[in-house]
Amino acid sequence: MTDYAAIIPLLIVALAGASxxxxxxxxxxxxxxxxxxxxxxxxxxxxxxxxFLWDTDRSSFGVIRADNFSLFINIILCVVGVLTMLFSNEVxxxxxxxxxxxxxxxxxxxxxxxxxASATDLLVVFIALEILSLAVYVLTGLRRASVTGAEAAxxxxxxxxxxxxxxxxxxxxxxxxxxxxxxxxxSIALSAQGASGPPTLAVLGVGLLAVGFAFKVSAVPFHMxxxxxxxxxxxxxxxxxxxxxxxxxxxxxxxxxxxxxxxLQSQWLPVLxxxxxxxxxxxxxxxxxxxxxxxxxxxxxxxxxxxxxxxIIAANSAGKAAILFYLLAYAxxxxxxxxxxxxxxxxxxxxxxxxxxxxxxxxxxxxxxxxTVFLLSxxxxxxxxxxxxxxxxxxxxxxxxxxxxxxxxxxxxxxSVFFYLRIVVMMWMTEGPEVHRxxxxxxxxAGLALATLGVFYLGILPTRVLQLALDSIATIF
Amino acid sequence: MLLSLIVFLPLAGGLLVLAAGGRGDQPxxxxxxxxxALLTSLVTFAATLYLWWQFDPTSAAFQFEEKxxxxxxxxxxxxxxxxxxxxxxxxxxxxxxxxxxxxxWESVEKGVKSFSFFILALESxxxxxxxxxxxxxxxxxxxxxxxxxxxxxxxxxxxxxxxxAVKFILYTMxxxxxxxxxxxxxxxxxxTATGSPSFNLLDLYGLTLTxxxxxxxxxxxxxxxxxxxxxxxxxxxxxxxxxxxxTAGSIILAGVLLKMGTYGxxxxxxxxxxxxxxxxxxxxxxxxxxxIIYGALVxxxxxxxxKLVAYxxxxxxxxxxxxxxxxxxxxxxxxxxxxxxHGVSTGxxxxxxxxxxxxxxxxxxxxxxxxxxxTPKLVxxxxxxxxxxxxxPFTNGFVGEFxxxxxxxxxxxxxxxxxxxxxxxxAVYMLWMFQRVNYGELRNPHNRxxxxxxxxxxxxxxxIVAMAIFMGVLPNVFLHPMxxxxxxxxxxxxxxxxxxxxxQPAAAGTSERGQRGAGQP
Numbered sequence: 001m002t003d004y005a006a007i008i009p010l011l012i013v014a015l016a017g018a019s020x021x022x023x024x025x026x027x028x029x030x031x032x033x034x035x036x037x038x039x040x041x042x043x044x045x046x047x048x049x050x051x052f053l054w055d056t057d058r059s060s061f062g063v064i065r066a067d068n069f070s071l072f073i074n075i076i077l078c079v080v081g082v083l084t085m086l087f088s089n090e091v092x093x094x095x096x097x098x099x100x101x102x103x104x105x106x107x108x109x110x111x112x113x114x115x116x117a118s119a120t121d122l123l124v125v126f127i128a129l130e131i132l133s134l135a136v137y138v139l140t141g142l143r144r145a146s147v148t149g150a151e152a153a154x155x156x157x158x159x160x161x162x163x164x165x166x167x168x169x170x171x172x173x174x175x176x177x178x179x180x181x182x183x184x185x186x187s188i189a190l191s192a193q194g195a196s197g198p199p200t201l202a203v204l205g206v207g208l209l210a211v212g213f214a215f216k217v218s219a220v221p222f223h224m225x226x227x228x229x230x231x232x233x234x235x236x237x238x239x240x241x242x243x244x245x246x247x248x249x250x251x252x253x254x255x256x257x258x259x260x261x262x263x264l265q266s267q268w269l270p271v272l273x274x275x276x277x278x279x280x281x282x283x284x285x286x287x288x289x290x291x292x293x294x295x296x297x298x299x300x301x302x303x304x305x306x307x308x309x310x311x312i313i314a315a316n317s318a319g320k321a322a323i324l325f326y327l328l329a330y331a332x333x334x335x336x337x338x339x340x341x342x343x344x345x346x347x348x349x350x351x352x353x354x355x356x357x358x359x360x361x362x363x364x365x366x367x368x369x370x371x372t373v374f375l376l377s378x379x380x381x382x383x384x385x386x387x388x389x390x391x392x393x394x395x396x397x398x399x400x401x402x403x404x405x406x407x408x409x410x411x412x413x414x415x416s417v418f419f420y421l422r423i424v425v426m427m428w429m430t431e432g433p434e435v436h437r438x439x440x441x442x443x444x445x446a447g448l449a450l451a452t453l454g455v456f457y458l459g460i461l462p463t464r465v466l467q468l469a470l471d472s473i474a475t476i477f
Numbered sequence: 478m479l480l481s482l483i484v485f486l487p488l489a490g491g492l493l494v495l496a497a498g499g500r501g502d503q504p505x506x507x508x509x510x511x512x513x514a515l516l517t518s519l520v521t522f523a524a525t526l527y528l529w530w531q532f533d534p535t536s537a538a539f540q541f542e543e544k545x546x547x548x549x550x551x552x553x554x555x556x557x558x559x560x561x562x563x564x565x566x567x568x569x570x571x572x573x574x575x576x577x578x579x580x581x582w583e584s585v586e587k588g589v590k591s592f593s594f595f596i597l598a599l600e601s602x603x604x605x606x607x608x609x610x611x612x613x614x615x616x617x618x619x620x621x622x623x624x625x626x627x628x629x630x631x632x633x634x635x636x637x638x639x640x641x642a643v644k645f646i647l648y649t650m651x652x653x654x655x656x657x658x659x660x661x662x663x664x665x666x667x668x669t670a671t672g673s674p675s676f677n678l679l680d681l682y683g684l685t686l687t688x689x690x691x692x693x694x695x696x697x698x699x700x701x702x703x704x705x706x707x708x709x710x711x712x713x714x715x716x717x718x719x720x721x722x723x724t725a726g727s728i729i730l731a732g733v734l735l736k737m738g739t740y741g742x743x744x745x746x747x748x749x750x751x752x753x754x755x756x757x758x759x760x761x762x763x764x765x766x767x768x769i770i771y772g773a774l775v776x777x778x779x780x781x782x783x784k785l786v787a788y789x790x791x792x793x794x795x796x797x798x799x800x801x802x803x804x805x806x807x808x809x810x811x812x813x814x815x816x817x818x819h820g821v822s823t824g825x826x827x828x829x830x831x832x833x834x835x836x837x838x839x840x841x842x843x844x845x846x847x848x849x850x851x852t853p854k855l856v857x858x859x860x861x862x863x864x865x866x867x868x869x870p871f872t873n874g875f876v877g878e879f880x881x882x883x884x885x886x887x888x889x890x891x892x893x894x895x896x897x898x899x900x901x902x903x904a905v906y907m908l909w910m911f912q913r914v915n916y917g918e919l920r921n922p923h924n925r926x927x928x929x930x931x932x933x934x935x936x937x938x939x940x941i942v943a944m945a946i947f948m949g950v951l952p953n954v955f956l957h958p959m960x961x962x963x964x965x966x967x968x969x970x971x972x973x974x975x976x977x978x979x980x981q982p983a984a985a986g987t988s989e990r991g992q993r994g995a996g997q998p
Contacts, residue, residue, distance in 0.1 A: 410654035
C-alpha cells in the first residue's frame with residue numbers, strides 16, 4: 001500500500017488553500033471574513049504534522065520524501081506563512097486585495113514550496129516549481145489597477161517561463177544520461193562514470209539546472225527580475241516571496257546539487273563560485289544607491305542569495321546546515337522588515353520610499369525600534385539571528401579553504417550595512433513631515449513580536465536550532 | 478556570577494530606563510530616567526571597585542572565571558574572566574560612565590530615555606569586551622558595541638553627525654569582519670590540531686601555527702585593532718566621530734573605546750601570533766611613532782578644541798602602542814597605565830570642552846580668550862587636566878609616559894627618541910590652546926557673563942582631577958595589580974619566539990626581548 005504520510009503537511013496546506021477558495025465563494029460582498037484564520041490553522045497543522053514526522057524518514061510514491069531536511073524547510077515555510085497571514089489580515093483589507101484569491105494563492109504557493117523542498121524526482125521538482133511560480137506570478141500582479149504591478153507580474157512571468165524551460169531542458173539531459181529523473185538513479189548513473197570523466201550531456205544538464213535554480217534564488221546574472229517584481233508586487237507579497245521562494249528553491253538546490261550531482265562538483269564548483277561572488281558584490285553595490293525600500297531589500301535579498309550559495313559551495317555538513325539556519329534567520333528578519341513596510345502602507349501612499357521613513361521614531365517609536373532590529377539582523381550584527389547565520393556560513397566556507405569567497409562575503413556585508421543604516425538614519429536621525437500612518441492591529445503586532453522573538457532567540461541561544469539543522473542534513477546527504 | 482552581574486547590570490538598568498520612560502518621548506519623565514541611569518552606572522562602578530577589592534594581585538591567571546557551554550559543538554563558551562590588565566580597564570569603564578551621563582545632564586534634552594539606554598547598553602558591551610576569554614563572545618561584544626555608539630553620535634551629535642556616525646560604524650566594521658574570518662580560521666586550526674574546534678583563548682594560546690597562517694591572521698587582527706586605536710594611517714574616522722559626537726559620546730569614545738584597540742593587541746594579536754608579532758613589531762612601532770608626531774603636528778593647527786583633543790588622542794595612543802611594541806615590563810606596564818591615564822585625562826578634556834561648548838555653543842578656540850577672569854574655577858580644573866594630559870610629574874600622565882619611554886629606550890633608543898619629541902610637542906599644542914582659551918584679554922563680549930562650575934559640574938570635575946593626581950602620586954596602587962598579568966603576557970609572547978632563536982638557549986634568557994633582528998622570518 002502506498003504510504004501517504006510524507007505528503008500530509010502538503011495536503012493540509014492545500015486543503016486550507018481550497019477552503020479559502022470556498023470561503024470566498026460564500027462571502028457576501030463587503031463582508032469581512034477571517035480567512036487568514038483558516039490559513040493559520042492549516043499552517044499550524046502542517047507544522048505539527050512535520051514535527052510528528054520528524055526522524056521517521058517516510059517517502060510517498062517514491063518522489064516525495066519527508067526526511068528531516070524537507071521537514072526543517074517545511075517548518076521554515078510554516079513560519080513564513082504564519083507571519084505572512086498575521087500581517088495580511090489588516091493589509092489585505094486596507095489595500096482592497098481580493099481576500100479569497102490572495103489567501104488561496106498564498107497557501108497553494110506554500111504547498112508548492114514544501115513539495116519542491118521534499119521532491120526526490122526532478123520532474124516533481126519541476127511541477128512544484130510551477131505550482132509555486134504560477135501562484136506567485138498572480139500574487140505579484142494582484143493589484144489589477146496598478147501599472148507597476150502588472151509590469152512586474154508580466155516581467156516575472158516571462159523571465160520565469162524562460163528559466164522553467166531551461167530547467168526542463170536540464171531535466172531532459174539528465175534523463176538522457178541516467179534514463180530516469182529520480183535523484184537516486186541519477187546519483188547511481190553519475191557515480192558510475194568511468195575514467196573518461198562525466199558525459200558531456202550530464203555537464204550540459206547540470207548547467208541548465210543551475211540556471212533554473214539561479215533564477216529562482218535570484219543569483220546574478222539571473223537576478224534582473226527581482227527588483228522589479230519586488231517593487232511592483234504588493235509589499236506583503238514581496239515579504240512572502242522573498243523569504244518563501246528562497247527557502248524552497250535553496251532546499252531543492254541543495255538537495256539536487258549536493259547529493260546526485262556531487263560527482264560533477266569539479267564541473268559546477270568554479271561556476272557557482274563565480275556566481276556567488278558576483279551575486280554578493282552586485283547585490284550590495286547596487287543596493288547602496290536605491291531609494292525605494294522594496295528595491296533596496298530586493299538587492300539585499302540578492303546579496304543574501306550569494307551568502308547562501310557559499311553554503312552550497314562549501315558542500316560540507318556545516319555548509320548544508322548553515323543553509324537551513326540562514327534561511328530561517330533570513331526569513332524572520334526579512335519578513336519582519338518588509339512586514340513593517342507593508343503595515344505602514346496605505347492605498348494612497350505605499351510608504352516604501354526612503355523619505356517616507358523620516359521621523360518614524362516620533363510617530364511610531366516601537367515600530368522604528370523593531371525595524372531597526374530587523375535591519376541590523378539582516379546586516380549581521382550580534383546578538384541577532386543574522387549574525388549567527390553569517391558566521392555559520394563563513395565558518396563553513398573557511399573550513400573548506402574558500403577564504404576568498406568568505407572575505408568577499410564579509411566585506412560585502414559591511415557595504416550592505418551602509419544601506420540598511422540609511423533606513424535607520426531616516427527613522428532616527430532625520431526629522432520628517434507629519435504623515436498619516438495607519439494604526440497597527442493586534443494580529444500584526446503578534447506577528448512582529450513573533451519575528452522579534454525569533455531574531456533574538458536565534459541570535460542569543462542558537463544552539464538548539466543549529467543542532468536541529470545538523471540533524472536534518474544527516475539523513476539525506 | 479560577579480562578572481556576569483557587572484556586565485549585564487547596565488543593560489538591565491537600560492531596560493528599566495526604557496520601561497520607566499514610558500511611551501514615546503515624555504520630557505516630564507526625564508529626571509526619573511536620568512536618575513535611574515546614573516544610579517545604575519554608580520552601582521556598576523561600585524561593583525567594579527568591589528571586584529578590585531576581591532582581586533588577588535599576586536596571581537597572573539584569570540580570576541572570577543565563569544564558564545558555561547554556549548554552542549558546544551563549535552567549542553564556543555560563555556567564558557568570562559578578569560586578570561590584572563582587564564581589571565583596571567573595567568574600573569575605568571565604570572568610572573567614566575557616570576561622568577558621561579552627568580556631562581549630558583542638561584545638554585541632552587530630547588530623547589533622554591533612549592540616550593540613557595544607549596549609554597548603558599554601550600557600557601555593558603564595553604565591559605563584556607574586557608572580560609571575554611572566548612574569542613567568539615569577544616567578537617559579539619566587540620561588534621555589538623558599535624550600535625549604541627552609532628546612535629549616540631547619529632542622534633545627539635552636532636551638524637555632520639550622520640556622516641560621522643556612518644563613517645564610524647563602517648570603518649570599524651570593515652576592520653573587524655576580517656578579524657572574524659581570522660577567528661574562524663583559528664578555531665578551525667584548533668580543530669585540525671586537536672580534533673575539536675575551540676574559541677577559548679587559553680586553548681588557542683597553546684596552538685603552534687605556521688608562519689604563513691600567523692602572518693595573515695595577525696594582519697587581520699592588527700587591522701581591526703589598529704583602526705580602533707587608531708593607529709596612523711587608520712585614524713581618519715576619529716576626528717569626525719569625536720567632533721560630531723555629543724560630550725558623553727566623546728568621553729566614552731576617547732576614554733574606553735580607543736583602549737580596546739590597544740587592549741586587543743596585547744591580549745589577542747601579540748600572544749596568539751608571537752612570530753608574526755615579532756616580525757611586524759618594527760612596522761607597528763614605526764606607524765605608532767608617525768602617529769605620535771603627525772597627531773601632534775595636526776593637533777597644533779586645529780582651530781576647534783574638540784578636534785585638537787581628538788588629534789592629541791592619535792598622538793597619545795601612538796605612545797601606548799610603542800610601549801606595547803617594546804614588549805618589556807616597563808613598556809607594557811607603562812602602556813596599560815597610560816591607557817588608564819588617557820581615559821581619565823582625555824575624558825576630562827572632552828568634559829571641559831563640553832562644558833565650554835554648552836555655555837557658548839561653539840568649540841572654536843578663537844571665540845574664547847581670557848575666560849579665566851569670568852570662570853576661574855572651571856579654568857583651574859582645565860589647567861590641572863591639561864597638565865595631566867601633557868604628563869607633568871605628579872600627575873598620572875607622567876608615570877605612564879615615563880615608563881613607556883624607558884621601556885622603548887631599552888628596546889630601541891631610536892624609536893624612544895622620536896616618541897620623546899611627541900611628548901614635547903604635546904606640551905606645545907596643549908599649553909598653546911590653554912593659553913589662547915583662558916588667558917589674555919577678554920575680548921569677546923559673549924564671554925563676559927559665563928557662569929562658573931555648577932554643582933553638577935563639580936561632581937564631574939572632582940573625581941577626574943582627584944584621580945589624575947592620585948594616579949600620579951601613588952601609581953603603585955595601579956601598577957601592582959597588573960604586574961603579574963603583564964609579566965605573564967610578555968612571557969607568553971617571548972617564550973615562543975621564532976624557532977631560530979629558540980635553538981640558542983643562552984639568548985632567550987638574557988633579556989625579555991632579546992633577539993629582535995634574528996627573529997624575523
